[in-house]
Amino acid sequence: MSGDNASARDQRLEAILLAYLEAVEAGRAPPREQWLAAHPEFAAEQAAFLEGR
Amino acid sequence: LDKVREHGEALQAAWLRRALANNLRDEVRKLATAARDVKRERSLEAALDESSARLEGWLAAEQSSPSTRAVRHEEQVRLADALSRIPEAQRLAVELHHLQGLPLSEVAAQLGRTKGAVAQLLFRGLTRRRELMGDEREGGP
Numbered sequence: 001m002s003g004d005n006a007s008a009r010d011q012r013l014e015a016i017l018l019a020y021l022e023a024v025e026a027g028r029a030p031p032r033e034q035w036l037a038a039h040p041e042f043a044a045e046q047a048a049f050l051e052g053r
Numbered sequence: 054l055d056k057v058r059e060h061g062e063a064l065q066a067a068w069l070r071r072a073l074a075n076n077l078r079d080e081v082r083k084l085a086t087a088a089r090d091v092k093r094e095r096s097l098e099a100a101l102d103e104s105s106a107r108l109e110g111w112l113a114a115e116q117s118s119p120s121t122r123a124v125r126h127e128e129q130v131r132l133a134d135a136l137s138r139i140p141e142a143q144r145l146a147v148e149l150h151h152l153q154g155l156p157l158s159e160v161a162a163q164l165g166r167t168k169g170a171v172a173q174l175l176f177r178g179l180t181r182r183r184e185l186m187g188d189e190r191e192g193g194p
Contacts, residue, residue, distance in 0.1 A: 010173070017172040021157050045176070052179030053151075 013042055017049065135185040143178030146171050151179075 016039050023029050032050060036043045136144055142164065149160045150171070161168045 013176070014169045014173050017176050018157075018169045021172055021175070022168075025156055045180075048180045048183070049176050052183040 013045055016042055016046070020046075131186055132182075135182045138185055139178050139181045143174045143181065146174035147178040147182065150175060 020029070020035060030038070036046050039046060136147065139147070145164060146160055149155045149163060150157065155163070157168050157171055161171045164171065164174075166174070
């Protein structure tokens with residue numbers, strides 16, 4: 001079951017990252033704090049992603 | 054002595070940039086050959102010329118204060134080294150999207166993956182690159 005949960009979480013994170021990257025390409029990237037606040041359960045991953053870019 | 058050191062770092066950075074470009078060219082050639090798409094291979098090879106400039110731009114953007122040329126070269130070496138140590142699929146996604154500047158859809162097409170999968174590869178590759186460069190900065194293994 002934990003594997004299913006991990007998979008579901010990965011898919012959710014993937015959708016969030018994809019939406020962000022597509023927004024960036026469209027020239028409408030959300031402000032950092034707004035993006036982090038929109039998905040608090042993934043804030044750590046999102047922050048790491050932004051810092052790595 | 055500083056000039057000798059700087060010259061050595063410049064040579065090392067140039068060598069690593071070339072190794073990075075060659076590596077990317079080889080990988081793209083494999084994909085292009087598999088897809089029998091000569092036109093795409095040619096366009097990507099032409100785009101490789103932009104790698105060095107983008108590499109330098111990426112580093113310049115993330116440095117918070119003005120840096121010397123020697124420091125810039127040292128950072129280039131560290132970035133190239135970090136990229137060489139992340140898994141291949143992640144590295145290719147980072148190189149094609151960040152260094153070549155290809156849009157997500159084009160990276161997905163080149164790698165034969167969905168855009169979502171590329172987003173995951175970028176996430177893992179970028180965070181791993183950051184970890185590797187951070188580890189070195191802190192004197193880690």
